[in-house]
Amino acid sequence: DVYKRQVSTQSTGDYLLFVQQWPGTVCSGHCTPTDWTIHGLWPNRNDGSWPSYCPGPDFSLSNISSLVPSMKILWPDLEENDDNSFWSHEWSKHGTCAMTDVPLDTQFNFFSATLKLRQSVNLLKALSVSGITPGKSYTTSQIHQAIQSSIGFDPSLDCRNGNLQEIHLCVSKSLEFVNCQGLTDSCPTTVNYPALH
Numbered sequence: 001d002v003y004k005r006q007v008s009t010q011s012t013g014d015y016l017l018f019v020q021q022w023p024g025t026v027c028s029g030h031c032t033p034t035d036w037t038i039h040g041l042w043p044n045r046n047d048g049s050w051p052s053y054c055p056g057p058d059f060s061l062s063n064i065s066s067l068v069p070s071m072k073i074l075w076p077d078l079e080e081n082d083d084n085s086f087w088s089h090e091w092s093k094h095g096t097c098a099m100t101d102v103p104l105d106t107q108f109n110f111f112s113a114t115l116k117l118r119q120s121v122n123l124l125k126a127l128s129v130s131g132i133t134p135g136k137s138y139t140t141s142q143i144h145q146a147i148q149s150s151i152g153f154d155p156s157l158d159c160r161n162g163n164l165q166e167i168h169l170c171v172s173k174s175l176e177f178v179n180c181q182g183l184t185d186s187c188p189t190t191v192n193y194p195a196l197h
Contacts, residue, residue: 012100013043013051015180016171018117024134024194025163026078034196036123038075039166040090041104041114043097048182056096059088063107067115074118075111087111101173113175121177123167126150127193135195140187143167153177159187163194 019039023031044050061068061084077086091107098104103113130146132138140157147155147167158166164187170180 012045013097014046015044015173015178016098016101016175017042017044017050017183018114018121018169018171018177019158019166020118020121020123020169021078021166022134022164022194023078024196025160025165027197028079029197030081031076031078031197033073033076033078036167037078038114038118040094041098041110041117041171042094043101046180046182051097052093054097054099056099057107059091059095059107061087064111067108067111070115071111074115103173103175117171117175121151121169123147132193134193137190137192139190140185143191143193151177153179156183157185157187157191159185159191162188162192164191 018041020036021039022036023033027033042050064071064087071087072083075083075087077083080086091110095104095107095110098110099106104110127133127143127146127150129150130142132142132146143157143164144154147153151169153169156168157164158168168183170178170183172178
């Protein structure tokens with residue numbers, strides 16, 4: 001199993017981190033997505049810690065069957081190409097810790113709300129409107145400005161070997177995008193926005 005299990009001692013977060021990933025960085029050749037995809041919706045705390053693997057029901061695909069067609073497009077497993085295991089992992093590690101927030105109190109509500117967040121934020125368009133397109137390098141300031149001017153909120157950026165891998169946006173417990181304090185980029189000053197494979 002590629003996912004490690006660590007049990008949380010506290011099951012609440014102060015806000016949620018909505019994380020999207022870029023297939024051009026994450027995929028190893030088997031991917032078909034041509035747009036940013038969901039990595040997850042993760043409860044986080046203001047002190048920088050996060051709850052994980054909280055008590056809750058086991059993942060069941062039957063609870064989200066009506067969402068699966070959209071999830072296969074917007075929330076595929078880009079690393080292992082095993083969507084069901086990826087979704088089960090995201091539920092077990094993060095969704096169970098979001099259940100204390102009423103809009104996310106069931107598996108269906110958790111996955112449905114996350115899909116709605118993705119449908120409300122088009123990162124590919126937000127970046128391209130500012131001239132930021134795959135296959136080139138940009139400063140992190142340019143990426144921050146593009147997203148902030150299009151979406152209205154400042155993200156944090158995550159990189160892998162100098163390549164833009166993820167964009168994180170903060171979400172309130174009422175599922176509204178917000179600016180949150182204390183998030184930092186894990187990217188160099190200039191990053192590569194890889195072309196799709």
